[in-house]
Amino acid sequence: MAKIQSNLLTDIQLRKWIRAGLPVAKSDGAGLTFTLSAAGAATWVLRYQHGGRRQEVTLGRYPDVSLAAARLNATKKRLALLDGVNPADEVRKTKAHKDWTVRELIKDYRELVLTNLADSTQRSYGRNLKRIENGMGAMSVQSVGPADVVAQIERVKTGWVELFTLWCVLLGIFKHATGKKLIFASPCAGIQLEAIIGKRPEVKRRLMLSVDELAVLLNAHMKPDNLLSVKILLATGVRISELFTALRENVFITEARWHIPQSKTGPAMDIPLAPCVVDWFKELFLLAGNSVYVLPARLRTRIERYDGDAHVSKDAIREAIDYWIENHTPAIRRFTPHDLRSTMKSHMRKLGVSRDISEMCLNHKLSGVEGIYDQHSYYEERRAALTVWSEFLTDCQLKKAAA
DSSP states (O other): OOOOOOOOOOHHHHHHHHHHTOOEEEEEETTEEEEEOTTOOEEEEEEEEETTEEEEEEEEETTTSOHHHHHHHHHHHHHHHHTTOOHHHHHHHHHHTOOOBHHHHHHHHHHHTGGGSOHHHHHHHHHHHHHHHHHHTTSBGGGOOHHHHHHHHHTOOOOHHHHHHHHHHHHHHHHHHHHTTSOSSOTTTTOOHHHHHOSOOOOOOOOOOOHHHHHHHHTOOOOHHHHHHHHHHHHHOOOHHHHHTOBGGGEETTTTEEEEOOBTTBOOEEEEOOHHHHHHHHHHHHHHTTOSBSSBOOOHHHHHHTTTOOBOOTTHHHHHHHHHHHHHOOSSOOOOTTHHHHHHHHHHHHTTOOHHHHHHHTTOOOOHHHHHHOOOOOHHHHHHHHHHHHHHHHHHHHHHHHO
């Protein structure tokens, strides 16, 4: 068998052909070929036979891949052929598992995973995906190590809960990467979050406002819509999100009933309204004008952003309470809107309302087997309990007003 000549080309010849700019295809021997296109692209190609067919694979561009590097690469692939490995298959695998950047991974995660999560989760995860993009978006997914994950967490200066959410997002995107086989192991593996951000702080205990504090609150010097909102929260025990997103069409004044649609925090529920609460809603309707919301947006920028009508910001009522406490220094402890629910629950028990009915007034599901099989809404029982509670609040308000 005649010996196949190799190493036929020189760098001088290659540069000469490139300067001439004419298409060429010159063999260096043993299947390695230098090609120059009409557009001036100089490329190394290895031509070979495998499985009874002629095939070829691109090794790279010249001069990025030098003549010596092309020869070495071609030799490695010819040796692999002797072991039955097709170089073209290896190239296809490499392209299928390309090295994504973290930014590309996040884009894919948003499209395939994030869109299937609850709206509130999309918002909280979205914030933290943005933080990760800003911190390590340009990094190769394959190059990210545990130290990079720790550094990402440490450079975010927020509270414990938000950092925990960031950690969950990091776990999520790198789990997504392992699922796509972009990496074989998550860089989050082995990291102990407590070693970075410490143990979770104790959950804040909810307040029960006293009778005197309730009297102060019900006569607070706030803007009318803010005070009416606080009174409705206190009298009905709803979650603040259920009030600030409430639609007028769900408040049935003539039936003294407020329908709360189903959400991730609870099932759909009809709330019986005491007479004073009906009056408070009527006042809010007058203040709301033509808005479809019970509490329409107040800022012009927010109204414009939502095409002319939107509900009030989720923080508006809390900020109104904080402003009142800071500027009027009333005889009341600092509290949050959620503390109004615990206040109602606690006082209801003192007023003789049963535990189960007070729980149902808060739209809490009964626990255990009873919660599964007891489908009764206890509407009339809740109406009676909320009436007792609203009469108690009226007495508190009148007590302060008369003082």
